[in-house]
Structures are given as C-alpha cells and as structure tokens.
Amino acid sequence: xxxxxxxxAATVDPGLLDLxxxxxxxDWPRDAIAALPKGISRHVVRFANLSxxxxxxxxxxxxxxxxxxxxxxxxxxxxxxxxxxxxVISGRTDRHGDGLPPCLVTRHLRxxxxxxxxxxxxxxxxxxxxxxxxxxxxxxxxHITGFFWGDVSLSNTLFRRDAGAFAAYxxxxxxxKLYAGGLSKGQRENDLEIxxxxxxxxxxxxxxxxxxxxxxxxxxxxxxxxxxxxxxWNELMGRESFASNERWRINERVDRLxxxxxxxxxxxxxxxxxxxxVVIQPKVVDSGHHTRRLLRLTGLDAEENQARRLLNDLDQWxxxxxxxxDEEVAAHEWVAGVFEPVIRSVPRELRGKLEPAEIFxxxxxxxxxxxxxxxxxxxxxxxxxxxxxxxxxxRRDEATMLEPITGAITLPVRVSPGPEDWRATV
Numbered sequence: 001x002x003x004x005x006x007x008x009a010a011t012v013d014p015g016l017l018d019l020x021x022x023x024x025x026x027d028w029p030r031d032a033i034a035a036l037p038k039g040i041s042r043h044v045v046r047f048a049n050l051s052x053x054x055x056x057x058x059x060x061x062x063x064x065x066x067x068x069x070x071x072x073x074x075x076x077x078x079x080x081x082x083x084x085x086x087x088v089i090s091g092r093t094d095r096h097g098d099g100l101p102p103c104l105v106t107r108h109l110r111x112x113x114x115x116x117x118x119x120x121x122x123x124x125x126x127x128x129x130x131x132x133x134x135x136x137x138x139x140x141x142x143h144i145t146g147f148f149w150g151d152v153s154l155s156n157t158l159f160r161r162d163a164g165a166f167a168a169y170x171x172x173x174x175x176x177k178l179y180a181g182g183l184s185k186g187q188r189e190n191d192l193e194i195x196x197x198x199x200x201x202x203x204x205x206x207x208x209x210x211x212x213x214x215x216x217x218x219x220x221x222x223x224x225x226x227x228x229x230x231x232x233w234n235e236l237m238g239r240e241s242f243a244s245n246e247r248w249r250i251n252e253r254v255d256r257l258x259x260x261x262x263x264x265x266x267x268x269x270x271x272x273x274x275x276x277x278v279v280i281q282p283k284v285v286d287s288g289h290h291t292r293r294l295l296r297l298t299g300l301d302a303e304e305n306q307a308r309r310l311l312n313d314l315d316q317w318x319x320x321x322x323x324x325x326d327e328e329v330a331a332h333e334w335v336a337g338v339f340e341p342v343i344r345s346v347p348r349e350l351r352g353k354l355e356p357a358e359i360f361x362x363x364x365x366x367x368x369x370x371x372x373x374x375x376x377x378x379x380x381x382x383x384x385x386x387x388x389x390x391x392x393x394x395r396r397d398e399a400t401m402l403e404p405i406t407g408a409i410t411l412p413v414r415v416s417p418g419p420e421d422w423r424a425t426v
Contacts, residue, residue, distance in 0.1 A: 002356045008066070009087035009105075011074070011193045021092050024100060025059045036108065041155070041172075047108060054108035055086055062090050064174055065104040072106065078145045079288070081138060082170040083109055083158070092098035109169055112158040112356045116206070118166075122213045125207050128352075128423045132199060134159060134168035140236065142170070146182045150175035152195035154202050161354065163305035163361040192229055196222045227254070235260060241279045244271060258289050297331035300339070304358035309361045310339070338380075345384055346392070353395045363387050418425060 005018055020032055025044040034047040034054045044059045065088045084107040092100035115131055120348075135157055142149060149156075149170070156172040160261075203218035212218075235256060242249045250269065260424040271278050290307035294300055300309060317338060318330040325333070343356045354362070367383035381394060 004091040004093060005089070006091040007087050007089055008069070012087065013051050016087060016089070019048055019057075021089060021100070021103075022094050025057060025095075025103070026290040034108075050326070053110075056083070056106045056108050057089075058104045058106075059101040059173070060104055062088075062102040065090070065102045068104055068172075068174050071176055071178065074178060075145075075147065075170065075173065075183075080141060080147065080170065081146055081168065082173065083107060087420065106171075106312055109158050109160070111168060111358075112160050115154040115159060115202070118159060123203070123211055123216060124213045125221070126214045128203060128212075128216055129224055130166050131168075132161060132221055133228050134162075134166040135199070136225045137232060138168040138170065139225075140231055140232045143183050143188050143191070143233075144236070146179040148177050148179065148183055148187050149173075149191050150177070150194070151198075152191055153198035155198075160303060161358050162303035163309045164365070165305050165317065167274070167303040167305075188233075191227055195225050195229075199225060229329060232260070241277055244278050245276065297328055298335045298339070300335070300357065302355070304355040306355075306361050310357060313338070313364060314359075342380070342384060350388065350392055353392055359392065362391065366391060388393060 005017075005021055009016075020028055025027075025046045028046050028048075032048055034049050036047045041058070046057050048055055048057060058065075069085045069088045072082055075082045086105040086107050088102060088104055090102040094100055100291065118127060131154060135152070135154065138157065139149070140151060151172065151174070154171070157172050158169045159166040160169070161167075172201065183191075200218045200222035203212065203216065203221055206212045207216065207218060212281070223313075240249070240253060264420065269278065288304060290311055291302060291304050294302055294307040294311055297314070298310075300307075300310065313332045314331055317334050318325065318327070322330040322333060339360060343351075343362055346359060353359075363380075363384060366387040367378055367380060370378040370383055370386060
C-alpha cells in the first residue's frame with residue numbers, strides 16, 4: 001500500500017488501513033468482502049467488515065466523495081434518516097503506482113435491505129405500496145429541511161421493517177443540494193416527478209424479470225408516492241381555517257400530526273378582524289414523535305411505527321398493573337418485566353434475524369392472531385414459544401444476509417387491525 005493514502009474522517013478507525021486500497025474495488029478478494037445484498041448503483045460498491053461493523057465502500061471522484069461525505073454529515077445533524085458517513089479515501093495507487101479512484105465510506109445500516117431484497121418469488125402489490133409510502137415520507141422529511149434530492153428512487157434508499165410498514169433511509173446524496181431558505185414548490189414538484197418516473201421504471205424492471213405479482217401495476221404504485229406525499233405535506237405544512245367557536249380543532253390538528261409521528265415546535269395562530277374565524281399553520285415540524293417518547297421513557301431506540309406499538313403495549317400495561325405509578329417508573333418496570341424477558345427468551349442464534357423492537361411487534365401480532373383463532377386470551381409466554389418455533393426460526397437473518405440480491409426472503413407478518421392485547425407478562 002502506497003504511503004500517499006489519505007483518509008479524511010471525523011474519527012479515523014485504524015482498521016481502515018488494513019483494507020486492500022491498492023486494488024480496484026471490483027478486484028477486492030472475497031476475504032475482504034462482507035456478502036450483503038446490494039441495490040443497483042452507477043458506481044462500484046463493496047461491503048467490508050470493519051471493527052465489528054460493516055461499511056459500504058463506493059468508488060467515485062474525489063470531488064463527489066468529499067461533497068457527499070459533507071452532505072451526509074449535515075443531514076445527520078439535521079436528524080434526517082440517512083446512512084452514516086465514515087471517511088473519504090483518496091491518494092489510492094495500485095502496485096505499479098497508477099492512480100485509483102477515491103472512495104466514499106459509509107456505515108452499513110444494520111437490519112436494512114435494498115428494495116430488491118424485500119421480495120421472495122414475487123413482489124406483492126401491498127409490499128410495493130408500503131415501499132412507496134415509506135419513500136414519500138422520507139421525501140417529505142427531506143423537503144422540510146430544504147434538501148433537494150435530484151435522484152429519488154428505490155435504488156437510492158434502504159428500508160428497515162417498521163411494525164408492518166417500512167422506514168426509508170437515504171443512501172445516495174451525490175446529487176442532493178441543501179437550500180437554507182427552503183425549497184420552492186417547483187423544486188419539490190421536480191423531485192416528486194423524478195420519484196414517480198424512477199419508481200415506475202424500477203417496478204417495471206422487477207416485473208420484466210418475472211419477480212412481480214401479476215396484480216402489481218407499476219404505474220399505479222408509482223402514482224401512490226405522489227398522492228401520499230401530497231397528503232403528508234398538506235397535513236404537515238398546510239393552513240387550516242375554522243370558526244372561532246371550533247377551537248378544539250387546534251388540538252385535533254396537533255393530535256393528527258402526532259399520530260403521523262411529528263411534533264410541532266411552533267404553531268402560528270391568528271384570527272380575522274371580527275374574531276369570527278381562526279387560521280392555524282404549523283411553522284416548524286419534526287419527525288420521530290413516538291421514537292423520542294419511547295427513547296425518553298425506556299431508553300429503547302426503535303423506528304416510528306415500532307415505537308408507537310411498544311408505547312401502546314406499555315400504556316396498556318401501566319393502566320392494568322400500575323395505574324397510579326409515575327410514567328417513567330412504570331416504563332422502567334415494563335422494560336424489566338415484559339420487554340427484556342421476551343428478548344432474552346429468543347435463542348441467541350435467532351437474534352440476528354430481526355431488530356428486538358420488530359421481534360416484539362411481531363410477537364404481539366402473532367399473539368393477537370392466536371387469540372382470535374382460539375377464541376381465548378393466549379398468554380404472552382405461550383405466544384412467544386409459538387412465534388419462535390413457527391415464525392422467527394424460519395426467517396433469514398436481516399442483520400447478516402449472505403444471499404445475492406435476487407435470493408428469497410420471507411416477507412413480514414401481515415398486519416391486521418386488532419387489539420394489542422397482552423394481559424400477561426413473561
């Protein structure tokens with residue numbers, strides 16, 4: 001390895017020096033590569049093990065690598081869902097002294113998957129719809145911060161399971177630009193049209209390869225992101241006018257935003273000259289309402305829908321067993337007496353299959369289905385044994401998937417409306 005190698009990073013991991021930077025990425029040996037499913041990319045990308053975690057290495061130009069590294073760091077500070085930048089590697093040369101392209105290094109998002117790995121033999125319409133919904137929410141979050149993506153697609157996004165839905169994370173910020181004054185409507189519409197066209201093309205490609213359900217319509221699914229985006233944007237940013245004697249609608253608006261997973265930092269409220277009508281408009285909104293509440297109460301870090309589900313179980317447990325207890329005290333007891341015993345009961349060799357929060361969510365779903373089928377309240381311990389043996393044991397690991405991107409992967413438990421009923425602890 002040439003001594004001219006340069007590593008730019010906030011905190012340099014010495015293990016980076018042990019990777020074969022003198023070789024083009026496409027020639028890296030198998031013992032240097034972590035076999036994880038990859039999405040489609042215009043660049044050569046490899047995964048590698050580094051100090052107990054996995055990194056993604058992308059060959060690109062020095063200017064683009066530095067720009068994307070800086071952009072990802074900025075987006076992280078703004079708490080936008082995106083991958084974590086690790087370093088920029090430049091000054092690479094091969095054994096003959098010839099230059100090699102610089103690399104951007106990011107940390108692989110644990111338990112995440114590219115969209116092509118989220119189907120088995122066929123991509124079902126409901127799975128495609130949930131992917132579009134997750135991407136629409138991510139796009140709204142990005143636009144609120146003033147970020148223009150410029151290359152919105154399923155391929156540039158990673159997805160994590162989130163209590164029957166998906167949570168989307170930005171992977172590729174190469175074409176993005178952050179505007180301090182926010183985005184114009186034209187810029188937002190441009191990004192939205194890019195998303196619509198790209199998603200339609202990606203799903204058509206999946207269908208052409210014989211991996212899509214015959215009922216999947218790529219055009220209808222791609223239009224879904226447009227309608228979902230507009231609904232979210234209007235709910236989060238739109239003005240609302242009502243009569244002055246309907247002030248309860250202010251709290252109703254706040255509750256709807258909280259239900260979507262957003263907090264309001266500031267609310268603009270004004271009345272007309274006669275005091276007959278009131279206009280409200282959220283001025284600054286922030287996502288992760290349920291995630292932050294769960295983290296504050298329990299220390300558990302989960303996706304938004306997972307957090308909502310765990311909080312529902314926590315609130316029901318508190319109402320049944322500790323109605324007069326302080327909220328934080330009850331939360332501590334719920335973690336120690338319900339959540340942690342469940343996770344500890346999962347055999348060690350199965351814990352890499354799903355995140356703990358997703359395991360708990362799916363257990364609640366499984367228990368509800370068992371109770372419905374047997375017309376009785378199934379104890380949580382009984383449901384746990386059934387869930388481990390009948391469902392979890394047969395899943396493939398999402399923390400360390402080793403199959404190629406076209407390999408089969410079990411889809412999540414189908415979610416149906418029903419009571420989140422536990423009424424017993426492990």
